[in-house]
Amino acid sequence: MDQYDVVIVGASFAGLTLAHHLPGHLRVLVVDAKPAAGSSVESTGLITSKTYDLFKTFFPIDDYITNPISAICVVAPDFKDYFVSQTSEPWIYQTDTKALVRAMADTVPSNVTVKTKTVFMNAVDEDDHVIISLQAQGEPSHQLRCRVLVGADGSHSKVAQVTPELDQNKSFLFGFERVYFGEVNLGPIPQQTIYHYWFGEFSLGYGGWLSPTVVNGRSAYRIGLAKLMSDRGAASQLLKTFTQRLVDNGTITLEGSIETSEYAFGSLIPIGGVVKRVTHKNRVLIGDAAGYCGAFAADGIKGSLASAKIVARLIPRFLDGETQALVELPERMNTEFNLIDYYRRQMRYRWIWDQMRRDRSFKAMFAIIAREQETFVEQFCDSKDTHRSLAWTVLKFKYLPLLVQYGCFLVWDKLFTHKKTVVG
Numbered sequence: 001m002d003q004y005d006v007v008i009v010g011a012s013f014a015g016l017t018l019a020h021h022l023p024g025h026l027r028v029l030v031v032d033a034k035p036a037a038g039s040s041v042e043s044t045g046l047i048t049s050k051t052y053d054l055f056k057t058f059f060p061i062d063d064y065i066t067n068p069i070s071a072i073c074v075v076a077p078d079f080k081d082y083f084v085s086q087t088s089e090p091w092i093y094q095t096d097t098k099a100l101v102r103a104m105a106d107t108v109p110s111n112v113t114v115k116t117k118t119v120f121m122n123a124v125d126e127d128d129h130v131i132i133s134l135q136a137q138g139e140p141s142h143q144l145r146c147r148v149l150v151g152a153d154g155s156h157s158k159v160a161q162v163t164p165e166l167d168q169n170k171s172f173l174f175g176f177e178r179v180y181f182g183e184v185n186l187g188p189i190p191q192q193t194i195y196h197y198w199f200g201e202f203s204l205g206y207g208g209w210l211s212p213t214v215v216n217g218r219s220a221y222r223i224g225l226a227k228l229m230s231d232r233g234a235a236s237q238l239l240k241t242f243t244q245r246l247v248d249n250g251t252i253t254l255e256g257s258i259e260t261s262e263y264a265f266g267s268l269i270p271i272g273g274v275v276k277r278v279t280h281k282n283r284v285l286i287g288d289a290a291g292y293c294g295a296f297a298a299d300g301i302k303g304s305l306a307s308a309k310i311v312a313r314l315i316p317r318f319l320d321g322e323t324q325a326l327v328e329l330p331e332r333m334n335t336e337f338n339l340i341d342y343y344r345r346q347m348r349y350r351w352i353w354d355q356m357r358r359d360r361s362f363k364a365m366f367a368i369i370a371r372e373q374e375t376f377v378e379q380f381c382d383s384k385d386t387h388r389s390l391a392w393t394v395l396k397f398k399y400l401p402l403l404v405q406y407g408c409f410l411v412w413d414k415l416f417t418h419k420k421t422v423v424g
Helices: 013-021 049-056 095-104 229-248 301-319 325-337 341-356 359-370 376-385 395-416
Strands: 002-009 028-031 045-046 065-070 069-076 082-086 092-095 112-115 116-126 129-136 140-150 174-181 191-199 207-217 217-230 263-270 283-285
Touching: 002 013, 002 069, 002 129, 013 028, 013 095, 013 112, 013 301, 045 301, 049 092, 049 301, 065 207, 069 359, 069 376, 082 376, 092 207, 140 301, 174 207, 174 229, 207 229, 207 359, 217 229, 229 341, 263 325, 301 325, 341 395, 376 395
Parallel strands: 002 028, 002 140, 028 112, 069 191, 140 283
Antiparallel strands: 045 092, 065 092, 069 082, 116 129, 129 140, 174 217, 174 263, 191 207, 207 217
């Protein structure tokens, strides 16, 4: 029976970052069910400036940046009103996500083996080891032994499912995205702008996004939306309707038809906050599997990199006999990156957003945010990457009348309006 020091389930941002950071004397295996690393990536591939800095410490991330983003355009539920907020330096970056993940897999150290087309099936404890059951495509199932098992397998982690002592994500948004060739035409610098659409009654749950990119040297854009899981079945048609509206009002041009995008994907986005039990003996969850994803901003890549970097330091200590080393992960996520506090704030924002069920509520919030457009990006970035809260953008005395109106709309929505989805 083959034996490894560490088996990592999941060959995406979390798993591959961990593989790049584990000491060279450890024998490491990364397994993933996909046909190849990067063949299908369930992520918009947007990274913040702090995540960019994390990548720079171990990987040539600049080679995979398609568009440095220095502006954000927020669009109201009527698809007409909008504002653009800009900084002098990029605050977020669009990546060639498939190529990025593929390159991360291709450049792992020599002590790491990456096996795709391989399904993780089960794990059983045996003394101080774990017996792993795997099913490679076209081959009979087989077993191997490892000293540490890492679940880097996304929001619906199979490692968590087969380990009763680990918690699982319970609450999700369903994200659906397509990539089209064409141009974005809205605002003064569309190639450097990320667009966030506040849908309101058109599609409750989260909203929509539009991000310019480059695919095979051609101008393209990523367009997507996120839905409450109860409305998952409506996501595909809603995205087509959303795309058609942007074509009709001139926001985008589209080569070909809405039915023939370059590629499309759907994914589950965990929005229930950090799971409580992320470690058990010699098993540990990282990235989305541990709920390290903003419940409101849905930004999981930073949590993936941060948790992987921390666990890469904890695993050698665990293997050297410090049996409680892995338990330090959540605390270090906060002390080193301020992320646990950030995820708690995200839960509050998610709760407020979920109470907004009429266009007028979204418009009332938009009216306040639009008045802060000059500094909105800077404060938004602070909220994502430091300890400051986005709430301070709007909680100002001068906005008291608007806040009172907004609060009244929220109460009305909560008491008298049922959630609904509009398609068309």
